[in-house]
Amino acid sequence: MKRLHRRAGQWVIQLVLLMLAFITFAPLVTLLSLSVKDIYQFNVAPMGLTFPMRFENYTLAWKFMAEPIWHNILVATVATLASLSMASISAFVFARFRFPGRDLLFFAIMILLFIPNTVLLVPTYQLIISFSLQNTLWALILPYCALQALAIVVLRTFFLEMPDELFDAAIVDGASVVQQFTAIAAPLAKPVIGAMAIFQVWVIWNDYAWPSLVANAPQARTAALALIVFNDFTMPAPGAGMAAGVLAALPMLVLFFATMRTFIAGLTAGAIKG
Amino acid sequence: MRQSERSAVGEPSFPYGQRRAGIMQGVRRYGLFYLLLAPTFLFAIAFYYYPLLSGIYHSFTYWDIKRTVWVGLDNYARLFADPATAAAWRNMALIVGSQMIVVLTFPLLGAALVHHVRRGQYWWRVAFVLPIVVPATVIVFVWRWFYGVDGGINYLLRLVGMEELTRAWLGDPATALWAIIFVGFPWVAGLNFLIYLAALQSIPEEVLDAARVDGATALRTFFQIELPMIRPQMSLLLMLTIIYYLRSFDAPLIMTNGGPGTTGTLVPGLQMYRSIRDELDLGYGSAIGTLLFGVLLAVSLLNLAIRQRLEKTV
Structure with missing residues (x-):
């Protein structure tokens, strides 16, 4: 009797999950199906599949989206590599050494977590304009390089928990601070650094407001921005507009399936900060 | 004991010698740490601290790209x-x-x-x-x-x-x-x-x-x-x-x-x-x-x- 009860419970769980998943995925599936419709199919039967599928929508969208997607990849890669290199060596210094002012300096980094970039939008915009960096990729790369506080806090905790014995032999051999970091600490921290890196890439890929202010020209446009510009200003065939949406999401999906475990770990760590 | 404890000021520390440090040696001993932290702080200052202060200050001004005029509480x-x-x-x-x-x-x-x-x-x-x-x-x-x-x-x-x-x-x-x-x-x-x-x-x-x-x-x-x-x-x-x-x-x-x-x-x-x-x-x-x-x-x-x-x- 009890087992029957439990089995019924499991069925209910599966059913509710299925419903939740269905509603969650409905918009995304609709996006996919809309992206292969010509204008007639789009207007008459927007929901559900229609044949023949118009894959030429993607050719059209790709022409507009290829360069912005490349900008995104470039910006995310350069900014993430740079910010995490700086953040991890700083975290190492904060965690393993003692020097005057250390705690004060660390505090100065920690409070950055309480300053959301949104409230700095205006003065940062002025900064970019006054250096004439608007509509260059530097307008994106440089501010994104400053996203280090979370990684420093997380990595510092990691380095603090490393046993001293790991470093003893190296120190006796006269290894410098940098050598201790590159030879011992960094390799062990790889999973954590990887998770933080993926979170960083995700944050950068998701940003819309900042690029729309300082990089709204073809030579610096990012994928998210290009998607909206493509749809609102170039008035493409509606299916092609949807195809552009799929293309904008594709690189992150590839990254997700290539690094699933690290990806989830990174999101979880990043979510705590928000 | 943690290495960080060991290398406390005045205590013997590796790898920079075991004597009580003079000023020059202090710079040599700690300078590297500050140098390694410098890039992080350069970016923190440029994209957090400066904008924060600049934003607060300029909220009391008329400010466009070309000029800044103090207007007190007008904006508010x-x-x-x-x-x-x-x-x-x-x-x-x-x-x-x-x-x-x-x-x-x-x-x-x-x-x-x-x-x-x-x-x-x-x-x-x-x-x-x-x-x-x-x-x-x-x-x-x-x-x-x-x-x-x-x-x-x-x-x-x-x-x-x-x-x-x-x-x-x-x-x-x-x-x-x-x-x-x-x-x-x-x-x-x-x-x-x-x-x-x-x-x-x-x-x-x-x-x-x-x-x-x-x-x-x-x-x-x-x-x-x-x-x-x-x-x-x-x-x-x-x-x-x-x-x-x-x-x-x-x-x-x-x-x-x-x-x-x-x-x-x-x-x-x-x-x-x-x-x-x-x-x-x-x-x-x-x-x-x-x-x-x-x-x-x-x-x-x-x-x-x-x-x-x-x-x-x-």
């Missing part, structure tokens, strides 16, 4: 007199309030179900993480289409013969703000889900076993044991939700640009954004940014205070 007077400000904060309060309810219900339900499902737990988890990977702009873009006059929602309504309910969901003042709040329904897939799930999975088995021996039903176990144990995560997520929606404005920016009208879905963040993009009035924008920062800081400090008090009483 204008901000508080502007009916758009009141509307923006009212809209934002409604969004924050709704999302507070959302964060405590749907993602928690999803996480609890995935936590208790026996078959295919891994795949359910992947399924609800996957949509997070899709850039927010793409999600908002799809929902914008759904809300359109010829969009998905109206199509479905016509299909089931409820023609009279169709409308421009984002153009109608009665529905626009709610339409924006409903983006992402059922709000299960998201970072909140991941946090809840991790919390549920970290509850020790012994605690649950004890309840099972007592013959508690699954529902009772959930409400009497699991829910109290993840209360810290609930309050954390509640806090993060408040802070996030206080400042975020991507959805209104992409879907309505603050309309219908001038303030239908306007929020303070968007008001600030428009002061740059539409008016190039950086002083006014700085005043909005400074006000927003003040409120965010107050909320964060309040949160810290509450948490400390809770820790004391427990």
Whole structure:
């Protein structure tokens, strides 16, 4: 009797999950199906599949989206590599050494977590304009390089928990601070650094407001921005507009399936900060 | 003993010699640390500390790209007199309030179900993480289409013969703000889900076993044991939700640009954004940014205070 009860419970769980998943995925599936419709199919039967599928929508969208997607990849890669290199060596210094002012300096980094970039939008915009960096990729790369506080806090905790014995032999051999970091600490921290890196890439890929202010020209446009510009200003065939949406999401999906475990770990760590 | 303890000032330390350090040696000993921290601080100063101070200072000035003129409290007077400000904060309060309810219900339900499902737990988890990977702009873009006059929602309504309910969901003042709040329904897939799930999975088995021996039903176990144990995560997520929606404005920016009208879905963040993009009035924008920062800081400090008090009483 009890087992029957439990089995019924499991069925209910599966059913509710299925419903939740269905509603969650409905918009995304609709996006996919809309992206292969010509204008007639789009207007008459927007929901559900229609044949023949118009894959030429993607050719059209790709022409507009290829360069912005490349900008995104470039910006995310350069900014993430740079910010995490700086953040991890700083975290190492904060965690393993003692020097005057250390705690004060660390505090100065920690409070950055309480300053959301949104409230700095205006003065940062002025900064970019006054250096004439608007509509260059530097307008994106440089501010994104400053996203280090979370990684420093997380990595510092990691380095603090490393046993001293790991470093003893190296120190006796006269290894410098940098050598201790590159030879011992960094390799062990790889999973954590990887998770933080993926979170960083995700944050950068998701940003819309900042690029729309300082990089709204073809030579610096990012994928998210290009998607909206493509749809609102170039008035493409509606299916092609949807195809552009799929293309904008594709690189992150590839990254997700290539690094699933690290990806989830990174999101979880990043979510705590928000 | 930790290496960091060992190399305390005055104590023997590796690798920079074992004598008490002179000034020159002090510079040599510590200089490297500051040098290694320098890049981090260079960026922190350029993109956090300087903008923060500059924003606060310039909120008291007329500021465009070319000139700065001290105007005292003019920007703030204008901000508080502007009916758009009141509307923006009212809209934002409604969004924050709704999302507070959302964060405590749907993602928690999803996480609890995935936590208790026996078959295919891994795949359910992947399924609800996957949509997070899709850039927010793409999600908002799809929902914008759904809300359109010829969009998905109206199509479905016509299909089931409820023609009279169709409308421009984002153009109608009665529905626009709610339409924006409903983006992402059922709000299960998201970072909140991941946090809840991790919390549920970290509850020790012994605690649950004890309840099972007592013959508690699954529902009772959930409400009497699991829910109290993840209360810290609930309050954390509640806090993060408040802070996030206080400042975020991507959805209104992409879907309505603050309309219908001038303030239908306007929020303070968007008001600030428009002061740059539409008016190039950086002083006014700085005043909005400074006000927003003040409120965010107050909320964060309040949160810290509450948490400390809770820790004391427990």
